[in-house]
Amino acid sequence: MAPVTLAKRVVGGSVKAAGSVAGSALAYRPQGKQAYEDTLRTLSEASVERYFNAFKDIDWNSPEFAIDPRDERWILPKVDLLGAHPWYQSLPKERQIEIGRHRLTAVTKTGSQFEQLLLLGGTQFLRYVANGNPEFRYFMHELTEECHHIQMFQEFTNRACPEVSGAPAWLMRSIPLVAMLGSTFPALFFAIILAGEEPIDHVQKDMMRAGGIHPLLDRIMSIHIAEEARHIGFAHAWLEHHAPRLNPVEKFVLGVLTPLAMRLGSDAIIIPSKADREMMGIPDEVVREVWGDGPEAAKFRRDLFSDVRMLFDDLGLRGRTTRWAWQLLGVDGRPARFRAQPANAAA
DSSP states (O other): OHHHHHHHHHHOSSSSHHHHHHHHGGGGGOOOHHHHHHHHHHHHHHHHHHHOTTTTTTTTOOOOGGOOTTTTGSSSSTTTTTTHHHHHHHHHHHHHEEEEHHHHHHHHHHHHHHHHHHHHHHHHHHHHHHOOOOHHHHHHHHHHHHHHHHHHHHHHHHOOTTTTOOOOHHHHHHHHHHHHHHHHHHHHHHHHHHHHHHHHHHHHHHHHEEEEEEEHHHHHHHHHHHHHHHHHHHHHHHHHHGGGGGHHHHHHHHHHHHHHHHHHHHHHHHHHHHHHHHHHHHOOHHEEEEEEEHHHHHHHHHHTTTHHHHOOOOOOSSSTTTHHHHHHTOOSSSSSSSSTOHHHHHH
């Protein structure tokens, strides 16, 4: 695929286009320095040609986007593990609405907190990017977009369910330490980016494919999916270009710690924090059944990272000496055949 074709695909921003952008544009695998720099240039141009502003491209005061706590559209669809569980389905409709609104807002809030981690680590990374390196320009575009995502997610949180907590306490405390990896071990930092971006991208696409939720949340998800295609694509391209140059010890550490990051990142985003679980009134046994090690939860967790497994297989980082870590942490499985391959197609 020529770089100019990649640029044309990445700039698309509609709900329908977002899935195809993630699936086709991000399958491009640059070879060599020139191809990598061509990819960075087209991504940068795409960020200029097609971008979103949280307070310009969303009409927050539109009657269509009004938040009604009694709106039945807050009921969780069955693509959500909690929404498919018998405990949730047995609840009165009023409780399903209340819990659904809280859960969807908690995921959104956690997304904004993860984006803040990315901002901190990203600025650390950029401190050491040399003059003339095209990575600086594109990644600054990405950090600018993340600022708008944080504003967009936070504004939704304020309107929909401001009492949510979002990320678990351990993640909030670790953000400054993890952000330091942007300058000390950028390869692991970019893997951590994928550990947060892949799960929320996966969940949002599942929601949209199922018909969406509330119009305001649908608009937010469509914007995020469209721009996240570029962000995930850059993380893949950066690792493809730089990871082969790591020494054997660094490759081993990256191959072992990446599945740990995948498990921790997905759990932080998908599983409500203890404070949010208590507020929603979800019994502990339901938490274990929905997000524990049962077959449905295990399959869902594996499906989140088929793209990352494909990338690490291509880079030789998920081999005999590191595969055990992926298996131990429950994120192993069949790699995707192409970027953003739907889970049912992978099966």
